[in-house]
Amino acid sequence: ASAGLMLTGCSGGASSGGSSAGAGSDGYKIAFIQGVAGDEFYISMQCGIESAAKDAGATVTTQGPEKFDPTLQKPLVDSVVASKPDAILVAPTDVKAMEAPLKAAADAGIKVVLVDTTVDDPSFAVSQISSDNKGGGAAAFDAIKEAHPEGGKVLVVSVDPGISTTDARAEGFQEAVKGDDKFTDLGVQYSHNEPSTAAEIVTAALQKDPDIVGIFAANLFAAEGSATGVKQAGKEDSVTIVGFDAGPAQVKQLKEGTVQALVAQEPATIGKDGVAQAIAALNGDKVEAKIETGFTIITKDNVDGDAKDAVYQSK
Numbered sequence: 413a414s415a416g417l418m419l420t421g422c423s424g425g426a427s428s429g430g431s432s433a434g435a436g437s438d439g440y441k442i443a444f445i446q447g448v449a450g451d452e453f454y455i456s457m458q459c460g461i462e463s464a465a466k467d468a469g470a471t472v473t474t475q476g477p478e479k480f481d482p483t484l485q486k487p488l489v490d491s492v493v494a495s496k497p498d499a500i501l502v503a504p505t506d507v508k509a510m511e512a513p514l515k516a517a518a519d520a521g522i523k524v525v526l527v528d529t530t531v532d533d534p535s536f537a538v539s540q541i542s543s544d545n546k547g548g549g550a551a552a553f554d555a556i557k558e559a560h561p562e563g564g565k566v567l568v569v570s571v572d573p574g575i576s577t578t579d580a581r582a583e584g585f586q587e588a589v590k591g592d593d594k595f596t597d598l599g600v601q602y603s604h605n606e607p608s609t610a611a612e613i614v615t616a617a618l619q620k621d622p623d624i625v626g627i628f629a630a631n632l633f634a635a636e637g638s639a640t641g642v643k644q645a646g647k648e649d650s651v652t653i654v655g656f657d658a659g660p661a662q663v664k665q666l667k668e669g670t671v672q673a674l675v676a677q678e679p680a681t682i683g684k685d686g687v688a689q690a691i692a693a694l695n696g697d698k699v700e701a702k703i704e705t706g707f708t709i710i711t712k713d714n715v716d717g718d719a720k721d722a723v724y725q726s727k
């Protein structure tokens with residue numbers, strides 16, 4: 413089923429869009445630090461970064477921690493700072509723990525651009541680029557509501573508290589639930605970015621509340637595990653899962669009917685914009701302090717049509 417999706421390497425599709433970097437940027441060294449290695453969202457972002465850097469004559473190195481964990485990301489940041497790149501594009505894994513190490517990078521004269529996630533006080537960063545995460549959470553509720561106009565119990569499966577993106581998604585979702593008295597909010601549970609933990613959360617929740625109608629899974633791995641959990645509980649027919657992100661596994665689950673909608677971000681555009689802002693800062697040109705990128709709702713109806721290019725790349 414995945415043969416037509418161009419899932420290997422960086423293809424043109426998902427990496428189109430974003431503003432192009434200016435001229436006169438020859439030879440800049442850019443370091444990209446992912447939230448976690450091997451995550452198709454960050455792989456797609458890397459594709460966007462590499463293509464924009466190539467156009468600008470800049471070089472890119474990419475690394476990510478083995479887990480979405482600030483204790484693993486901080487040493488990476490420290491070693492990247494020691495290697496003295498001109499700019500760092502980074503997705504901080506915690507709003508508090510990553511603030512000081514990244515401020516130290518900026519204090520060392522490196523232009524820091526926050527891509528995807530942010531920190532509590534991002535004033536050291538030249539620019540921040542992310543999806544409308546709160547809006548995406550609200551859109552996820554709309555998709556559940558469309559499938560269950562009668563209302564019912566809904567649950568959020570997130571990653572860890574203190575991640576700016578997934579916290580904002582949960583907030584946007586929960587605010588929307590609160591605004592509709594047909595729905596009952598069962599709260600947020602945290603999977604620590606482990607699909608198996610997300611699956612356990614969902615099977616336990618369905619045992620306790622067999623009448624759950626909707627689950628909002630706040631990222632790729634939460635969605636992967638939530639789908640497994642619903643499947644294990646044999647509840648595919650009554651539970652609607654809406655997942656943030658759209659990797660190949662999520663698309664497969666969508667096509668199989670385990671997941672009903674995906675909120676696809678634009679990681680390649682975030683990456684391209686990040687490069688453009690880093691280079692603008694290095695050249696002393698005007699920098700945009702904050703850029704918000706869009707998202708696409710993918711369902712069975714548009715996955716092979718309009719939304720095809722919204723699917724993430726994998727390497």
Ligand code: T6T
Nearest residue numbers: 451453528577631632633657
């Ligand atoms: O959802 C993305 C990213 O936006 C988030 O900050 C962390 O999880 C992902 O990388 C997906 O796994």
